[in-house]
Amino acid sequence: MPAGIVSYGVYVPRYRIKAEEIARVWGEREDMAKSLNVFEKSVPDIDEDAVTIAVEAARIAIMRASIDPARIDAIYAGSESHPYAVKPTATIVGEAIGVDHQLTAADFEFACKAGTAAVQACLGLVTAKLIDLGLAIGTDTSQGAPGDALEYTAAAGSAAYVIGRDDLAAEIEGFYSFTTDTPDFWRREGMPYPEHGGRFTGEPGYFKHVTSATRGLLKKMRTIPEDYDYAVFHQPNGKFPVRVAEKLGFSIEQIEPGLVVPWIGNTYSGSSLIGLAATLDVARPGERIFLASFGSGAGSDAFSIRVEEGIEDIRDRGPRVRDFLKDVRYLDYAVYAKHKGKLRL
Amino acid sequence: MSTVPRFWRHIPQRYNLVGTHCPKCDEYYYPPRAICPNCRRAAKMEDYRFDGKGTVVTFTTIYNATDDFKRQTPYNLAIIELDEGPRLTGQVICTPEEIEIGMRVKPAFRILGKDGERGIIYYGTKFVPAEGSV
Numbered sequence A: 001m002p003a004g005i006v007s008y009g010v011y012v013p014r015y016r017i018k019a020e021e022i023a024r025v026w027g028e029r030e031d032m033a034k035s036l037n038v039f040e041k042s043v044p045d046i047d048e049d050a051v052t053i054a055v056e057a058a059r060i061a062i063m064r065a066s067i068d069p070a071r072i073d074a075i076y077a078g079s080e081s082h083p084y085a086v087k088p089t090a091t092i093v094g095e096a097i098g099v100d101h102q103l104t105a106a107d108f109e110f111a112c113k114a115g116t117a118a119v120q121a122c123l124g125l126v127t128a129k130l131i132d133l134g135l136a137i138g139t140d141t142s143q144g145a146p147g148d149a150l151e152y153t154a155a156a157g158s159a160a161y162v163i164g165r166d167d168l169a170a171e172i173e174g175f176y177s178f179t180t181d182t183p184d185f186w187r188r189e190g191m192p193y194p195e196h197g198g199r200f201t202g203e204p205g206y207f208k209h210v211t212s213a214t215r216g217l218l219k220k221m222r223t224i225p226e227d228y229d230y231a232v233f234h235q236p237n238g239k240f241p242v243r244v245a246e247k248l249g250f251s252i253e254q255i256e257p258g259l260v261v262p263w264i265g266n267t268y269s270g271s272s273l274i275g276l277a278a279t280l281d282v283a284r285p286g287e288r289i290f291l292a293s294f295g296s297g298a299g300s301d302a303f304s305i306r307v308e309e310g311i312e313d314i315r316d317r318g319p320r321v322r323d324f325l326k327d328v329r330y331l332d333y334a335v336y337a338k339h340k341g342k343l344r345l
Numbered sequence B: 001m002s003t004v005p006r007f008w009r010h011i012p013q014r015y016n017l018v019g020t021h022c023p024k025c026d027e028y029y030y031p032p033r034a035i036c037p038n039c040r041r042a043a044k045m046e047d048y049r050f051d052g053k054g055t056v057v058t059f060t061t062i063y064n065a066t067d068d069f070k071r072q073t074p075y076n077l078a079i080i081e082l083d084e085g086p087r088l089t090g091q092v093i094c095t096p097e098e099i100e101i102g103m104r105v106k107p108a109f110r111i112l113g114k115d116g117e118r119g120i121i122y123y124g125t126k127f128v129p130a131e132g133s134v
Ligand SMILES: [Zn+2]
Pocket: B022, B023, B024, B025, B026, B027, B036, B037, B038, B039, B040, B043
């Protein structure tokens, strides 16, 4: 029995800071925007966090397909910036979308790929017919230490997917994951900012895991890159997904519709799922999408997705990803620091 | 800030603007009322979830706030008339130059406050301009 995406919703905060403004404050001579291919990144409002933006994305997903919230039997919320160390994000989202309380819920954490892990968990329960609908969320309001390279990309955004068996907008045909113990990026309990192994971590981290998961899934599905109309690879910056696509034999044309990182930054657990949503925004029934997430620590989840007729019924009933790129507000570094809590008032 | 049990009891009305409706006189209430003041015991109230669209009736902009809200200044506090009739006080998220009487607003899920560094985070409904926002 096929299972997959019944509905989807995205939320990106309205505020942006330009990479050149961050570089100006830190006296960075290198053209960071160009070298990262990230020109601006989203910044949460002062009263937004990973929970509030998850609620906004989930409400859009519910609205887009007129889902009865009582049908949702599982909520898994993936994030590396859950506001509470103990107290689930998923329960707050459930209450805010009006579930009937007969459901299971938990928070996931796996750097930038907790959202796709949540999709897999929902897909398993749905496919086994243990639940009717599952809600999988990737949400983050991530922080880079002031002056650190991560500060140019760490952004805020959320994506929510309703996973089920009926009225599919897109079928998930199969997935393949590749996971190792790789300390390329971490944050210890109680520490405000993450640490990372520097630039060299790209090869053993991102590239090794994304290429292994992608090649594994292509082999499992007996497909080649040309069988897909679109591809989405995790977007920690604007360079890595382009380079990994080339390496794997996917074209710029395949990844272009989902490549949103130059304008919103790296939304961590939201990143590859927002890229997928931007692709669903334009894809037609019958087309295929290849998706591969990446989370430091490290792992990659690859998915083969086929767009179904149902996409036409739901697509225009909620905002598209590109709607969140319009009418943005730019912050200078001082106001940005206030938004991010970098100034202790 | 209210105590944790009090906040918990009010979660449905804070997160989703759940009020009440009197089927007899067709009056809507927010915050919810157990008994309709018009009909008293002659009517049985029902729960009603407002979709949160409304109009700014009047507003004030706060420039000086207590420590808990200092980071948010300046912010707009408004009386909003929901389309079904009830009026409530809420924060409207836009600049002081943008807010005006008669402005159409819609709800947004935001942090209302935090109980210091260690305490609970209070989530609930604020408002954003209905035009120009996604
Ligand atoms: Zn009455």
